[in-house]
Amino acid sequence: MNRPESENRDLFAIADLAREFGISTRAIRFYEAKGLLNPERVGGTRVFRRRDRARLILILRGKRLGFSLRDISDYLSLYDAQSQTAQVSLLIGKVDERLALLEQQLGDLQMTITELREIRKLAGDRLGQGN
Numbered sequence: 001m002n003r004p005e006s007e008n009r010d011l012f013a014i015a016d017l018a019r020e021f022g023i024s025t026r027a028i029r030f031y032e033a034k035g036l037l038n039p040e041r042v043g044g045t046r047v048f049r050r051r052d053r054a055r056l057i058l059i060l061r062g063k064r065l066g067f068s069l070r071d072i073s074d075y076l077s078l079y080d081a082q083s084q085t086a087q088v089s090l091l092i093g094k095v096d097e098r099l100a101l102l103e104q105q106l107g108d109l110q111m112t113i114t115e116l117r118e119i120r121k122l123a124g125d126r127l128g129q130g131n
Contacts, residue, residue, distance in 0.1 A: 012048040014039075021060060031059055034069055036076060055079065066098060 018025045031037045032046075036059055039046040048056075055076060062072040071094050078087035 010050060012053055014046045014048065017048055017053060017056060021056065023060070028056070031056070034073065036069070036073060066102070067094060 014025045014028050017023075017028055028037065032039065037048070037052050037055055039048045039052055041047070058076065058079070059072055062075070063069075067075075075087065075090055075094065078090060
């Protein structure tokens with residue numbers, strides 16, 4: 001099976017991960033400071049393993065989907081648990097909350113768009129009548 005080169009490696013430098021995921025090394029250090037990543041140290045150099053890379057993928061996916069760092073941290077804290085039941089249950093709950101919020105926002109946006117279209121039409125009609 002053909003896997004990307006990064007998936008075949010065991011060790012990663014911070015610059016490697018930053019380049020691969022299109023983020024800054026500062027962002028990776030921030031996630032480390034928040035306890036979301038825990039690279040090993042060789043002298044003063046951070047050494048990330050596959051596990052760290054996988055966690056970074058989950059962090060970035062969580063951020064892209066709009067989850068807070070707290071939500072992501074809660075999820076990752078269960079990542080190493082023996083049973084995945086707690087992790088999956090937490091995930092389902094967080095996804096349901098996020099979906100409900102997004103659906104509410106979508107409804108609000110649709111209502112705003114409808115109102116703006118009505119205002120635009122009324123304004124256009126008024127311009128046509130006034131001349």
